[in-house]
Each structure stands twice: as C-alpha cells, then as structure tokens.
Amino acid sequence: MKKLLLVAALCGTGLLQAQAQQQTAKKPLSHEVYDSWKGLSGDRISNNGQYVLYNIDPQEGDGELYIRSMVRNATAKYSRGAKASFSNDSKFAVFQIKPEHQKVRALKLKKKKGDDLPKDSLAIVKLADMSVVKVPRVQSYKLPKEGSDWLAYQLEKPLPEKKEAPKDTAAVGEQKAESKKSTPKKNKDAKGTELVLRNLNTGQEHRFSRVVDYIFSEQGNMLYFVKDELDSLHHAGVFAFSTSDLKEMPIDTGLVTYKGISADKSGNQLAYVATADTAEADIRYFGLNYWNTKTRKKQVLADTVAKGMPQDWMVSEHGNLVFSEDGKRLFFGTFPRPVRYEKDTTQLEEDKVSLDIWTYKDPLIQPMQLKQNDRELKRSFLAMYDVKAGKMQQLATLEMPDVYLDAYKTGSVALGVSDEKYKITIGYDTPTRKDAYLIDLKKGTTKQFLSESRGNPRLSPMGKYVYWYEPMDSSWHAMSTKNGVNVNLTKKLNVPFYDVEFDMPMLPDDYGFAGWVEDDSYLLVYDQHDIWKLDPSGKKAAVNLTDKYGRQNSLRLRYEKLDPEQKFIPADAALYLSGFNIRTKADGYYKDYVGKEAKPEKLIGSDHAYTSLSKAKNDNLVTFRRGDFRNYNDLYTSDLSFANVQRLTDANPQAAAYKWGTVELVEWKSTDGIPLQGLLYKPENFDASKKYPMMVYFYERSSDGLHNHRVPAPSASVINIPLFVSNDYLVFVPDIVYKDGYPGESAMDCIIPGVQMLVQQGFVDDKNMALQGQSWGGYQIAYMVTRTNLFKAAMAGAPVSNMTSAYGGIRWGTGLSRQFQYERTQSRIGGTLWEKPMQFIENSPLFFADRVQxxxxxxxxxxxxxxxxxQGIEYFMALRRLQKPVWMLVYNGEDHNLMQRKNRKDLSVRMSQYFDHFLKGAPAPKWMEQGVPSVVKGKDYGLELVTEPEVAGELQE
Incomplete structure (x- = not known):
C-alpha cells in the first residue's frame, strides 16, 4: 500500500512538473507570428443541412477551404479555395482557386502585372463523392438563386499564342495581303471573353464568345448575357439562352452599348438599357428596352420623348432595373439631361483656370460637392413603367430624390423622403431634418404628410403603413397609407425607447426594431432590454413580447433573422433571440414566440461571445461562432434546440504554444460617483505579489467586449492587446461617460479613479504606466497629459489638439464641415465656438502644451x-518648441487608420519599442534617439536599438 502511495505521489509530482514545464515552455507573442495567425470566414450551410463549408486563411499567404459532410462526419480540404457556394439542390459546391501567394509575389518582384500574373481557376465539387472538376483561368461564376442544374462561368482572356518565326518571307507577305482584304477591323477596346454554361449533372457545356455581362433568372430557366462588339461582322448585343430547350436567342444587336440586364422572377421578362452613341459622345442617350419569351420582340419602353418622361430628362445608364414581385411593374432610373458645353479649341490646357467657388447659398459646401461629384454624375431618379398598362410614371424628383417601395413593389403607394430644404444645415444640425410624401402609384399624385422629422420614415413590407422613430418625441410612429392617420405607438408606455446611455449633446437614437409580422399586422421594436409588439393601427394595446424577461434578468434580447430572404415574420413564428447580459457580459441564444404568451426559453449561454447564427434553408441545422479572449471565435453547429453542440473548427491550434493571459470585468466609481465598468487584461500565470507595467487603452465604452477574442495582428492604430499581455503587461480598458461641454475632464474623471483603484490592489507598477489611444482616444490622451504626470509615456493617434481650429475645418474624407462634431456629437461641447469659446479653449490640449511632462x-x-x-502638427510643433520629448509618425499616403499591411507591421514594432523603452527600460531605437533624416528615407528605417545605457537613462529622465 505504501509502495502504491509512493508511486502515486511520484506520478503526481511528475505530472505537476510536466505541467509546469509546459507552462514555462510557452512563448510570448511576437511581431513575427502575425502572418501565420488565421481567420475563419465564408461559412455557408447547404440548403439540406448536410454540408458546411468555410475558409481558414492566414493573414498573409495561402488559405484553405473546407467542406464538411455532417452525415459522414468527414471533412475535405482544398488549398486556396475562395468565394465558395453550394448549388440550390445541395449536390455541388463551386469555388474559385486563387493563385499561389509566393508565385504571385515572385512575379511582382519581376515587375509583372495584369495579364502576366496567374489567374483564378474554378473548382466544381460533386458532394456525394467529393470528386472535383477544375477549370483554369476563370474570372467569375454564377449559380441561379432557385434553380439547381446549371452553372455559368466566365473565362479570362486566352493567353497569347506563341508565333513561330516564318521561313518563307514571300509566302508570309502574300498571306498578310490576303488577310488585310478579308479580315474585318477588330475593336481594340473589346473586353468580352468566353462564357460557359455547364450542366452540373451531365457535364454538358454551351459556350458563348465575347461576353461582358451575364445573369441567370431565379429559377435558372434562362441565361441572359451581353456581348461586346468584336468587329463589323460581330456586333454587340443582348442574347438569351433557354436551359429548357437549349436554344440561343438574339434579343437586340447593332447598338454600341448594352447595360443593366435584369430579369423578372419568372425569368420570362428582360429589361436593359442601350445606346447607339459612342463613348466619345458628349451626351449618351440611353433607352429602356424590354423583351419577353412570349413575343420575343424587343420594345423601347422609355426614352427622351416617351410619354411620362419629364421634359429635358432621359433614361439613366446607372439606374437599377428591378421588376416587381408579380412582374407587372418595372422600375428604372432617369435624370435631367446634362448641360452640353462646347469645347473651346482655341484655349491651351495650361491657360484654363482651375478654382472652386464657395458661396453661402450653396446647399452643400464645395468639399462635399467635390467628394460627391462621381455620385452626382451617376445619380438616377426612380421611375416606374406599368408593363400591363404600357404607362410610365416618374416617381422621384429633384425636390424629392429618395423614393422607397414596399418589399414586393406591388403596392398602391410609394414613399418619398427629402432633406433638400435642409442640406445647407448639414454640418451643424444633426440628425438632419426630412420631409416625407406619399406617392399614389395609381393616380400619380404626391402628398406631403411629414415636415422636419428627425426620423427615417420607411414603408412596411405590404405598404400598408409608413413607420419611423421620431427623436423629437422619443416615440415610434405608424401612419396608415390608406387613411393618413398618424399614431404614436409608444407614448403611453412607461419604458424609454431611446438610448438611455447616450451622452452626446443631441437627440438620442432608438434601439432599433426586429421587423414586421406578416400582413403588416404588428411592428416589433426594441427597448433597452426587451421586444415590444405594436399594433400599427393603435387599436390594440402594446404587448411586451418577451414578458419583461430581458429587463428582469439584465438581458438585451434581440431577434436573430435566420432567413436572409425573409420579408416579414410569420404570425406563428418561433423567434430565436440573442441574449446578452449587460451586467456580466455573458451571451447566448433564447427562444420565444410571436403568437403565444411564453417567457423566453434559454437555449444556450455561457461566458463567451456568440455571433453569426445561421440556419440551413430546408433543415434545422444551425452554425454559429463562439469564443472569448483566450479562445478564437471558432465555428460550431447544432440543431435549433442547441442540445448537441459540435465544434467544427480549430482555426488557431498554435495559440496553445503562446502565453495568452486572462481578462476580467472590474468596477469602480468616477470622481462624480458614477458606477463604471472596465476590462483588465492580465498576463499568463499572473502573480498578485509582483508588480507589472500597465498600458491604459480606451475610446468610449468597451466593457461589453469582455468576451471578445482579439487576434494577434499588426495594428492599424492601437496596441494589440494579446501581444502586450503576452509580454507581461497589464492592459486596462476603462469605460467613460461624458458631461456636455467637458469631454477632456470627463475622461480624467473616469480613467484616473479606475487606474488608482487598480494601483491600490498592489500588482500595478505605478511608476511604469502608459496611455495609448487613437482618434477620439488620441484626443483624450493629448488632453490628459496636460493635466496629469501619472503616466510614464503616452501615445496619441490622430489627436485633435486645437478645437478652435478643428471646429472650422473639414473632414476631408467626406467633405463635411467639422462643426457638427463639436456642437452635437463626439466632441460634446454642445454649442458653437462663439457661444462657448472658453470651453473650446479649455478642452484644447494645445493651449496647455507647456504643462506636458x-x-x-x-x-x-x-x-x-x-x-x-x-492637428497633429500643431501639437507636435508646440511641444517641440517647448523641448518636450515628442515624436510624430507620419505614414505617407495613409488615412486615419493605417490600411497597408506593411505600415501596420511597422507601427506595431515602433509602438512596442517605444513602450518597452519607457516602461521596461529597454534600449531606445535609433528612430527615437537619432531620428531618420529624409535623405535616407526608405533605406534606413531606424529600428535598430541603441544599446548605450546612458541614452536610455537620458530619455527616461
């Protein structure tokens, strides 16, 4: 017995030692791991629920596509698969195969591009036995939405044939002369390539040359395509191919350009726009064309002289062509005929004046106009053609440019919405005011029913009601399109439907809505916790559909739409809901019902984040993503009961080899006594008796992301939390609440008490703490370092430093004036510069740069x-003149957040070097100590560490 105990003890000791060695063997994350860390995407379920496909791709390099047979419990893997789909009958999977990453890179190093680079291939997988057919050089493919037998794919241009050197020069000369006589002149701008229609079951193929565009009808009974002009014998045109009788039909040929092909639901009607004008024409006049399988004759439904076309208007080449659900209506775009300007052939290009003229009467300021030029040039106004009556009706106008239809486009009314009268206030008055109109689609009349609303009116699916949330009275409204009665649906309910945590000096928004119950019988809307069933007529009392279960249990219950094609919620539907606990941050799924009283039933829930719930079209199989800080959001499957959950993926098994750490929810009170929450990330094997350097990162509120997984990845602007935690930093992410007019002070009042609370626990090295944030977070840091010396170092990305100059500036990405941001939104001043000048100054770090240590x-x-x-320049120049330690990274050609991966990698390294130097005493890099002169830009990046100890000491002082 003693021997057994001794053996057990020795085994136990050995196990503990092995575990300790395993823990010790774990590596800290480094910048070198980024490329291999993988992401899961593209997951789809076959309609019959028997197959699931998904991509697992590294951040840089070749990924893999997986197809999982749920019946056989087997998985097939395909290298570099992408853009995958299942056929409607669940018999096939189709995807493109990307070229090898390293081969493409090697060719790019040789300055190859365009047609000299390898192209995608196509793979067709027969799911029954996973056999594969591959087709090289495929640029795109399409499957019919409902039909099952057919696949269409378009090939790339064929590779040029290698010509042999001629031997008989005289014969070659004769051949060239003969060729010139008989061969038509080819169109050098022709872009069409071969389109292949393949029967998935038989492998039979039909090929069509010179195709530039193609679509399937929903059922796959028709394939429509546009051909490019090749030469004088091969004209551009629109063609149809019937998959039932395997016949090709020319619809229209001989014009220059054909665009926008669109079929009705049955596939028997086709619409397109076309013109005889060349691309060089000043104005290209398009006509709306129509064809059907019954008459097989082309008709021009609308052009510049059509009855119903507004005077001096024309058919737009950029409008979307859409048939109504029943095929009786065709919607298309029109626009005012542009002014034709004669070309001045007497003036040299360098003599032309280039300027923008700003006037106070412009509805939109010039920068916004310039940003929207392309959109304005392609803007179209909705019009309708009644196919049965043969009548056109213009719906949208210059004064009422936005028109909305019911879900089926078969109703008797349309909704017009316009902010044209209020555009001049964009930039300081938000949310923008709007007027709304009802358009009678039978009588052709328009009637205004709403003025200066701050909401966003929309039509119900059947078009029986207009509905909107009105910020002015914090209520949901519905108005009958038949009798025009406007009903306030939530005024009498003792629950707020506005965002109660909203802390900007403007009208708060609503919590959103779940959708409409069939026949427009009820509107389902959210409060902070629950779902309400509202009778749009106002005759029936509002019902808390989730029986206040959300509020009672601190849950935020939200509808999960499992059918992406769903236009309404069935009256007898079971509702599947996400349920997020706003206090503990636990998550999960619940079940409730539209038509019967029952408290929500919890199906699954845990201390994880649950996302991306999806259901098979014809089966109860569902997939979802689940993860937390330590575990990647892998793909799981179950049925709708969630009783037997199966994990499908393990995207990043290598994570087990690295130190990761933990995260916990922490609570404290602001200086004003407001309860706050935040996230504290701790290193692996955290030891409370030790002291750790701490990074403090923040934006506004982040605590709801307690269970969010964060992938090691190069940074666009902020610290990568797993990387810093893995390298023995604490990371604190506090929530912030704001007072109007005092955004900087609000940040101080929330963050500093949170930091002090953690310091008091004894494990924070209060001599080595730092701040980091981007944009709004960058501003708050720029402000805080003028008010406190608590932190050893700070990094501020894209900070506003001078609110007085920023207020009058432009957001160049949109061309929008920045005034709205300071008066009503994120900057939270709550008034104009001339109304609250001192608050603009007091909240501007630039004016207090001399205090920065x-x-x-x-x-x-x-x-x-x-x-x-x-803004960054103003702050840098002030601190530089004051001889404060300051550095500025300016990535050329980059936007607010870094977009290019090479720059993200570079920034990640520099941030680590910067904070390691100040918080861990690591040597400073050359770029910090000596700078990088412009003459060596791009040759010397200054990343080498300067190892002389006196340098580190000097900088630390």
Whole structure:
C-alpha cells in the first residue's frame, strides 16, 4: 500500500512538473507570428443541412477551404479555395482557386502585372463523392438563386499564342495581303471573353464568345448575357439562352452599348438599357428596352420623348432595373439631361483656370460637392413603367430624390423622403431634418404628410403603413397609407425607447426594431432590454413580447433573422433571440414566440461571445461562432434546440504554444460617483505579489467586449492587446461617460479613479504606466497629459489638439464641415465656438502644451480624412518648441487608420519599442534617439536599438 502511495505521489509530482514545464515552455507573442495567425470566414450551410463549408486563411499567404459532410462526419480540404457556394439542390459546391501567394509575389518582384500574373481557376465539387472538376483561368461564376442544374462561368482572356518565326518571307507577305482584304477591323477596346454554361449533372457545356455581362433568372430557366462588339461582322448585343430547350436567342444587336440586364422572377421578362452613341459622345442617350419569351420582340419602353418622361430628362445608364414581385411593374432610373458645353479649341490646357467657388447659398459646401461629384454624375431618379398598362410614371424628383417601395413593389403607394430644404444645415444640425410624401402609384399624385422629422420614415413590407422613430418625441410612429392617420405607438408606455446611455449633446437614437409580422399586422421594436409588439393601427394595446424577461434578468434580447430572404415574420413564428447580459457580459441564444404568451426559453449561454447564427434553408441545422479572449471565435453547429453542440473548427491550434493571459470585468466609481465598468487584461500565470507595467487603452465604452477574442495582428492604430499581455503587461480598458461641454475632464474623471483603484490592489507598477489611444482616444490622451504626470509615456493617434481650429475645418474624407462634431456629437461641447469659446479653449490640449511632462508619441498620417493632419502638427510643433520629448509618425499616403499591411507591421514594432523603452527600460531605437533624416528615407528605417545605457537613462529622465 505504501509502495502504491509512493508511486502515486511520484506520478503526481511528475505530472505537476510536466505541467509546469509546459507552462514555462510557452512563448510570448511576437511581431513575427502575425502572418501565420488565421481567420475563419465564408461559412455557408447547404440548403439540406448536410454540408458546411468555410475558409481558414492566414493573414498573409495561402488559405484553405473546407467542406464538411455532417452525415459522414468527414471533412475535405482544398488549398486556396475562395468565394465558395453550394448549388440550390445541395449536390455541388463551386469555388474559385486563387493563385499561389509566393508565385504571385515572385512575379511582382519581376515587375509583372495584369495579364502576366496567374489567374483564378474554378473548382466544381460533386458532394456525394467529393470528386472535383477544375477549370483554369476563370474570372467569375454564377449559380441561379432557385434553380439547381446549371452553372455559368466566365473565362479570362486566352493567353497569347506563341508565333513561330516564318521561313518563307514571300509566302508570309502574300498571306498578310490576303488577310488585310478579308479580315474585318477588330475593336481594340473589346473586353468580352468566353462564357460557359455547364450542366452540373451531365457535364454538358454551351459556350458563348465575347461576353461582358451575364445573369441567370431565379429559377435558372434562362441565361441572359451581353456581348461586346468584336468587329463589323460581330456586333454587340443582348442574347438569351433557354436551359429548357437549349436554344440561343438574339434579343437586340447593332447598338454600341448594352447595360443593366435584369430579369423578372419568372425569368420570362428582360429589361436593359442601350445606346447607339459612342463613348466619345458628349451626351449618351440611353433607352429602356424590354423583351419577353412570349413575343420575343424587343420594345423601347422609355426614352427622351416617351410619354411620362419629364421634359429635358432621359433614361439613366446607372439606374437599377428591378421588376416587381408579380412582374407587372418595372422600375428604372432617369435624370435631367446634362448641360452640353462646347469645347473651346482655341484655349491651351495650361491657360484654363482651375478654382472652386464657395458661396453661402450653396446647399452643400464645395468639399462635399467635390467628394460627391462621381455620385452626382451617376445619380438616377426612380421611375416606374406599368408593363400591363404600357404607362410610365416618374416617381422621384429633384425636390424629392429618395423614393422607397414596399418589399414586393406591388403596392398602391410609394414613399418619398427629402432633406433638400435642409442640406445647407448639414454640418451643424444633426440628425438632419426630412420631409416625407406619399406617392399614389395609381393616380400619380404626391402628398406631403411629414415636415422636419428627425426620423427615417420607411414603408412596411405590404405598404400598408409608413413607420419611423421620431427623436423629437422619443416615440415610434405608424401612419396608415390608406387613411393618413398618424399614431404614436409608444407614448403611453412607461419604458424609454431611446438610448438611455447616450451622452452626446443631441437627440438620442432608438434601439432599433426586429421587423414586421406578416400582413403588416404588428411592428416589433426594441427597448433597452426587451421586444415590444405594436399594433400599427393603435387599436390594440402594446404587448411586451418577451414578458419583461430581458429587463428582469439584465438581458438585451434581440431577434436573430435566420432567413436572409425573409420579408416579414410569420404570425406563428418561433423567434430565436440573442441574449446578452449587460451586467456580466455573458451571451447566448433564447427562444420565444410571436403568437403565444411564453417567457423566453434559454437555449444556450455561457461566458463567451456568440455571433453569426445561421440556419440551413430546408433543415434545422444551425452554425454559429463562439469564443472569448483566450479562445478564437471558432465555428460550431447544432440543431435549433442547441442540445448537441459540435465544434467544427480549430482555426488557431498554435495559440496553445503562446502565453495568452486572462481578462476580467472590474468596477469602480468616477470622481462624480458614477458606477463604471472596465476590462483588465492580465498576463499568463499572473502573480498578485509582483508588480507589472500597465498600458491604459480606451475610446468610449468597451466593457461589453469582455468576451471578445482579439487576434494577434499588426495594428492599424492601437496596441494589440494579446501581444502586450503576452509580454507581461497589464492592459486596462476603462469605460467613460461624458458631461456636455467637458469631454477632456470627463475622461480624467473616469480613467484616473479606475487606474488608482487598480494601483491600490498592489500588482500595478505605478511608476511604469502608459496611455495609448487613437482618434477620439488620441484626443483624450493629448488632453490628459496636460493635466496629469501619472503616466510614464503616452501615445496619441490622430489627436485633435486645437478645437478652435478643428471646429472650422473639414473632414476631408467626406467633405463635411467639422462643426457638427463639436456642437452635437463626439466632441460634446454642445454649442458653437462663439457661444462657448472658453470651453473650446479649455478642452484644447494645445493651449496647455507647456504643462506636458509626459513623453508623447503621435501618429498622424498625411492623408487623414477624419482628423486634419494639421492637428497633429500643431501639437507636435508646440511641444517641440517647448523641448518636450515628442515624436510624430507620419505614414505617407495613409488615412486615419493605417490600411497597408506593411505600415501596420511597422507601427506595431515602433509602438512596442517605444513602450518597452519607457516602461521596461529597454534600449531606445535609433528612430527615437537619432531620428531618420529624409535623405535616407526608405533605406534606413531606424529600428535598430541603441544599446548605450546612458541614452536610455537620458530619455527616461
């Protein structure tokens, strides 16, 4: 017995030692791991629920496509698969195969591009036995939405044939002469390539040359395509191919351009726009064309002289062509005929004046106009053609440009919405006011029913009601399109439907809505916790559909739409809901019902984040993503009971080899006594008796992301939390609440008490703490370092430093005036510069730059479209003149957040070097100590560490 106990003890000791060694063997995350860390995407379920496909791709390199047979419990893997789909009958999977990453990179190093680079291939997988047919050089493919037998794919241009050197030069000369006589002149701009229609079951193929565009009808009974002009013998045109009788039919040929092909639901009607004008014409006049399988004759339904076309208007080549559900109506776009300007052939290009003229009468300021030029040039106004009556009706106008239809486009009314009268206030008056109109689609009349609403009116699916949330009275409204009665649906309910946590000096928004119950019988809307069933006529009392279960249990219950094609919620439907606990941050799924009283039933829930719930079209199989800070959001499957959950993926098994850490929810009170929450990330094997350097990162509120997984990835602007935690940093992410007029002070009042609360627990090295944030977070940091010396170092990305100059600036990404941001939204001043000048100054770090003692790293890129680059420059120049330790990273050609991966990698390294130097005493890099002169830009990046100890000491002082 003693021997057994001794053996057990030795085994136990050995196990503990092995576990300890395993823990010790774990590596900290480094910048070198980014490329291999994988992401899950593209997951789909076959309609019969027997197959699931998904992609697992590294951040850089070749990924893999997986197809999982749920019946056989087997998985097939395909290298570089992408853009995958299942056929409607669940017999086939189709996807494109990307070229090898390294091969493409090697060719790019040789300056190859365009047609010299390898192209995608196509793979067709027969799911019954996973056999594969591959087709090289495929640029795109399409499957019919409902039909099952057919696949269409378009090939790339064929590779040029290698010509052999001629031997008989005289014979070649004769051949060339003969060729010139008989061969038509080819169109050098022709872009069409071969389109292949393949029967998935038989493998039979039909090929069509010179195709530039193609569509299937929903049922797959018709394939429509546009051909490009090749030469004088091969004209451009629109063609149809019937998959039932395997016949090709020319619909229209001989014009220059054909665009916008669109079929009705049955596939028997086709619409398109076409013109005889060449691309060089000043104005290209398009006509709306129509064809059907019954008459097989082309008709021009609308052009510049059509009855119903507004005077001096024309058919738009950019409008969407859409048939109503029943095929009786065709909707298309029109626009005013542009002014024709004669070309001045007497003036040299360098003599032409280039300027923008700003006037106070412009509805939109010039930067916004310039940003929207392309959209304005392609803008179209909705019109309708009644196919049966043969009548056109213009719906949208210059004064009422936005028109909305019911879900089926078969109703008797349309909704017009316009903010044209209020556009001049865009930039300081938000939310923008709107007027709304009802358009009678039978009589052709328009009637205004709403003025200066701050809401967003929409039509119910059947078109029986207009509905909207009105911020002015914090209520949901519905108005009958038949009798025009406007009913306030929530005024008498003792529950707020506005965002109660909203803390900007403007009208708060609503919590959203779930949808409409069939026949427009009820509207389902959200309060903070629950779902309400509202009778749009106002005759029946409002019902809390979830029986106040959400409020009673601190849950935020929201409808999960499992059918992406769903236009309404069936009256007898079971509702599947996400249920997020706003206090503990636990998540999960619940079940409730539209038509019967029952408290929500919890199906699954845990301390994880649950996302991306999806259901098979004809089966109860569902997939969803689940993860937390330590575990990647992998793909899981179950049935709708969630009783037997199966994990499908393990995207990043290598994570087990790295130190990861933990996250916990922490609570404290602000200086004003407001209860707050935040996230504290701790290193692996955290030891409360030790002291750790701490990073403090924040934006506004982040605590709801307690269970969010964060992938090691190069940073666009902020610290990568797993990387820092893995390298023995604490990371604190506090929530912030704001007082109007005092955004900087509000940040101080929330963050500093949270930091002090953690310091008091004994494990924070209060001599080595730092701040980091981007944009709004960057502003708050720029402000805080003028008010406290608590932190050893700070980094502010794209910070506003001078609210007085920023207020009058432009958001160059949109062309929008920045005034709205300071008066009504994020900056929260709550008034104009001339109304509250002192608050603009008091909240501007620039005016207090002389107080800064904390070393500061700024990143502000020269193409920043959100925060003007000069804001970073103003702060840097002030601190530089004051001889404060300050550095600024300016990535050329980059926007507000870095977009190019090479720059993200570079920033990630520099942030680590910067904070390791100040918080861990690591040597400073050359770029911090010596700078990088412009003459060596692109050759010397200054990333080498300067190892002389006196340098580190000097900088730390």
């Amino acid at each position: 904390t070393p500061l790293l700024i990143m502000h890129n020269d193409q920043d479209g959100a925060v003007p680059w000069y």
